[in-house]
Amino acid sequence: MAVHGVSLEIGDTGVTGLVGPNGSGKSTLFHLITGFYRLDQGDIFFGRHSIGRLSPHVISRLGLIRSFQHTRPLPFMTVLDNLIAAAPGQTGELIWPLFLKPARVRREENDLREKARGILRLLDLLPLADELAGRLSYGQQKLMELGRILMAGPRLILLDEPTAGINPTLIRRLVDVIHRLCEQGIQIFLIEHNMPLVAKLCQHVFVMDSGELIFSGTPKQAREEPRVIEAYLGRENHAA
Amino acid sequence: MDYLLHVMILALIYSVFAMSLNLELGYAGLYNFGHVAFFGIGAYVSALLSQAGVPVSAAMLCALAAAGIAGAVLAVPALRVSGDYFGIATLVFAEMFRLICLNERWLTKGPMGLPGIPRPAWIAPGVDGMPAYLLFTFLAAVGTFVFIRRLTGSPFGRALRVIREDEHMAQAFGKNILLFKVKAIVAGSVLAGWAGTLWAHYISYISPADFTLTETMLVLLCVVLGGRGTNWGPVVGAIAVVFFGEAVRFLPIPQALTRYVAPLQGIIYGGILVVIMMKMPNGLIPEYRRKNT
Numbered sequence: 001m002a003v004h005g006v007s008l009e010i011g012d013t014g015v016t017g018l019v020g021p022n023g024s025g026k027s028t029l030f031h032l033i034t035g036f037y038r039l040d041q042g043d044i045f046f047g048r049h050s051i052g053r054l055s056p057h058v059i060s061r062l063g064l065i066r067s068f069q070h071t072r073p074l075p076f077m078t079v080l081d082n083l084i085a086a087a088p089g090q091t092g093e094l095i096w097p098l099f100l101k102p103a104r105v106r107r108e109e110n111d112l113r114e115k116a117r118g119i120l121r122l123l124d125l126l127p128l129a130d131e132l133a134g135r136l137s138y139g140q141q142k143l144m145e146l147g148r149i150l151m152a153g154p155r156l157i158l159l160d161e162p163t164a165g166i167n168p169t170l171i172r173r174l175v176d177v178i179h180r181l182c183e184q185g186i187q188i189f190l191i192e193h194n195m196p197l198v199a200k201l202c203q204h205v206f207v208m209d210s211g212e213l214i215f216s217g218t219p220k221q222a223r224e225e226p227r228v229i230e231a232y233l234g235r236e237n238h239a240a
Numbered sequence: 241m242d243y244l245l246h247v248m249i250l251a252l253i254y255s256v257f258a259m260s261l262n263l264e265l266g267y268a269g270l271y272n273f274g275h276v277a278f279f280g281i282g283a284y285v286s287a288l289l290s291q292a293g294v295p296v297s298a299a300m301l302c303a304l305a306a307a308g309i310a311g312a313v314l315a316v317p318a319l320r321v322s323g324d325y326f327g328i329a330t331l332v333f334a335e336m337f338r339l340i341c342l343n344e345r346w347l348t349k350g351p352m353g354l355p356g357i358p359r360p361a362w363i364a365p366g367v368d369g370m371p372a373y374l375l376f377t378f379l380a381a382v383g384t385f386v387f388i389r390r391l392t393g394s395p396f397g398r399a400l401r402v403i404r405e406d407e408h409m410a411q412a413f414g415k416n417i418l419l420f421k422v423k424a425i426v427a428g429s430v431l432a433g434w435a436g437t438l439w440a441h442y443i444s445y446i447s448p449a450d451f452t453l454t455e456t457m458l459v460l461l462c463v464v465l466g467g468r469g470t471n472w473g474p475v476v477g478a479i480a481v482v483f484f485g486e487a488v489r490f491l492p493i494p495q496a497l498t499r500y501v502a503p504l505q506g507i508i509y510g511g512i513l514v515v516i517m518m519k520m521p522n523g524l525i526p527e528y529r530r531k532n533t
Contacts, residue, residue, distance in 0.1 A: 036408065060414035072409045074402060076528045085395075085402050088414035092395030095423060105394065152413050 002028040003211045010156070010204075014182035016189045017202035017219065021231060025211040026191045027069055030158050034066045035059045046156070061088055063155035067162065069191075071141040075134025079125060079144055082133045083116035084109075086148040112151075119147045122180070124173060139166030146177060157181070159190040163197060175201060199223075207231065245370040251482040252377040253438050256384045258462035258474030260431030265460070266468030266527075267392055268424040269404030271327040273456055274314070274334030275432055278307045280451035282433025283440035284341065284348060287357040290441070296360040300437045307433025308426050315425040319418055334456065341448040353447025357440050365444075377438055381475075384431055389471050391427065400424055401469070465516060467523025476524050484512050 003025040010016045018026050031037040033044055035056040043052040051059050060066075074082050090112070091097045092105035120126040123143045128136060136144060142162060149157055163171045171194075178188060178201060192198050198205060199219040207215035207222055209231035215222055222228050257279055264270040286303035290296045318329040341348045348354065363369040363376060391397055403410045403417050410417055440446050458481065466477020488505040497504060516524070 034412065036411070055416075056408075056411035057414045057416050060412055066412050068408070068412070072406050074405050074409070076405075077398075077401070081398065085398050086413040090395045090399075093399050093415075093420075095391065095396060095427065098390055098394050098396060109395065148413065 003032065003208075006208070006211075006213045008206050008213055008216065010187065010189055012187075013203045014187065015178060015202045016187075017198040017205040018189065018191045018208065019193070019195070019198060019205060019222070020208035020214075024208040024231075026208055027160055028211075029208070030066060030160055030191065033059075034064065034158060060152065063153060064158070065149045065152045065154040065156075066158040067142075067145050067149060067160055069160040069164075071138060071145055073133035073136065073141045073144060075132065077133055078130050079120065079133050079136065079147075080113065080116055080129040082144060083119060083147050083151045084112045086151040087112050087115075088152055116147070116151060119150045122150075123147050123177060139170035142166055143170060143174065143177075146174070150181075154186055156187045156189060159188060159192075161191050161193065163192065163194055171197070195219075195223075242367050242370060245374050247482060247486050249370070249374050249377050249442055251479045252374075252381045253435055253442065254459065254462055254482055255475040255478035256377075256381050256438065257432060257435035257459050258466065258478045259384055259388050259471075260428045260435060261459050262463045262468055262470075262474040263388060263391065263431070264424050264428040265463055266470070266473070267397055267400040267404065268421055270421060270424065271323075272330045272425070272428070273327045273453070273460075274330030274332070274337075275428070275459060276451050276453070276455040277314075277330075277334040277337040278311060278429040278432035279436035279439070279455065279459075280334075280337055280341065280446075281310050281429075282307045282436025283446050283450075284354070284436075285433075286437035287354045287440045287446055288347070290358050291354065291356070296358060296441060300434075300441075303437045304430050304433050307436070308430040311426040311429025312422060314429075315422045319421050319425075331453070334451070334453070338448050338451050341451070348448070351448060353445055353449075355445045357444045357446065359441050359444070373442055377442070380434065380438055384434065385471065385475065388431070392471060396420075396423075404469075461513065465513065465523055467525035467527060469527040470523070470525045473523050473525040473527075480516075480524065481513075484509055488512075 006029060018029070020026050028037065032039055035051065035054050035058070039052045043050055045051065046059070046062055046064050049062055051062065051064070074085065077085065091101065091108055097105060117126065117129065120129050123146065125140065125143055125147065128140065133141065133144060146162070162174060166174070175197070181188065202219055205217065205219045205222050206213060207228045214231060215225050215228050217225070261272065261275045264272045264275070282303040285306040286299045289299035289302055294302070314330065314333050318326055318333070321329060342350055344350070359365050359369055359373065360376065363372040399410070399415055399420055403415060403420055407417055462477035462481045463474045464477070465480060466475065467473025488509045491505065491508060493501050493504060520526070
């Protein structure tokens with residue numbers, strides 16, 4: 001069992017962190033929350049909805065949107081199309097309206113294009129809008145993925161190691177965007193190994209080890225908690 | 241002249257068939273190895289109804305509906321498995337269809353097949369009707385092309401490509417991938433049935449031997465050779481496959497080798513296709529042609 005007995009609640013906190021050593025079950029927990037893995041027992045609530053048994057696409061439609069640990073661009077589509085494709089509930093994705101309501105499909109498409117451009121502007125990616133996503137740098141792809149998430153109208157965003165493998169300039173941009181999202185009332189739950197960043201971003205942090213939740217508190221408390229130090233920070237300190 | 245008309249009609253029917261498979265294979269990434277079954281269902285339903293006295297146009301519409309329903313019947317259980325297993329499931333489906341046609345003699349006359357399938361009333365039977373039938377298949381192919389272009393150039397087609405590239409990503413963004421795939425298969429099946437009716441009413445005789453795996457492979461070749469995931473690819477592929485297939489008949493074979501005419505033609509035909517695929521692995525019309533990619 002990769003994850004067991006984990007019980008946690010993300011209150012109205014803006015940014016919540018999830019840390020733990022590699023293999024501690026963080027990504028597995030994300031897969032469970034977003035419906036990609038099936039729960040053996042227990043349940044998960046998103047607002048008033050019990051989402052423990054729902055399919056990933058249904059959970060996504062409720063406004064719980066995730067990123068994946070490794071970037072997953074659609075390499076042969078443009079950056080703009082990558083964003084537009086992520087919008088949920090497009091009339092043009094149904095067959096009959098394509099032929100019966102073409103004007104509405106066209107109008108929606110134009111609106112989505114404008115919305116996507118707005119998001120790319122926010123992410124400073126607008127100059128790359130017509131570039132193929134496969135030609136972006138890894139960091140730019142990560143930012144683009146955040147843009148895709150924003151297209152989906154999220155209420156809660158799950159980010160799996162958003163800053164892994166990207167340069168400090170882009171990290172700063174990402175942090176900046178995350179702060180702005182919080183101001184708009186969008187909640188963020190993120191897995192992150194960069195502890196100083198966690199301390200800076202997160203109001204609350206959960207620590208996992210061997211599939212169990214071993215700590216819940218502020219990032220400052222986490223750094224002083226012996227079990228956390230032993231499980232995670234300690235090992236890293238030794239390594240350093 | 242009649243021969244040329246015949247080749248052109250065949251090429252057009254194959255391009256409709258190839259376009260229908262391309263919707264599944266090229267856009268949705270579904271390896272349907274049983275596509276010939278829907279071609280066959282279209283052909284049989286249309287033939288049986290028109291022989292029972294139903295006007296040909298009405299029989300054709302019923303055939304499209306039947307192929308679409310059969311597509312849904314296949315898709316819903318078959319899509320519970322993915323990738324290679326889906327391919328196997330479709331392969332089995334086509335074989336089941338062929339065996340039913342072969343054995344349900346009360347309905348399909350078994351291996352005897354169905355002779356004397358009528359043409360639409362406004363087209364003369366036999367050779368005299370060929371120019372009109374060419375026009376008919378041409379219009380049918382253009383209609384299919386326009387319909388598919390509308391589908392694939394739309395948000396629907398974009399969602400299919402997203403699913404083809406990355407199913408998990410698509411799910412994470414709220415796409416019901418099962419529903420999209422079922423729709424792609426139903427649409428592809430309807431159009432394959434369309435190609436089947438065009439063929440049945442043209443050739444006027446069908447039998448279970450016409451709907452074997454070979455046909456699926458041939459249409460698969462049209463799609464892959466032409467360029468999957470493009471609108472023109474399957475059309476160009478179908479024309480190329482039919483054209484090369486006929487062109488090798490005219491190769492000058494040396495007197496000494498006349499005993500081996502058929503195998504030699506086959507080898508040259510195969511060689512041409514292999515060379516094209518080696519030089520242009522993404523087909524004659526590749527999906528992505530941007531510079532520096």
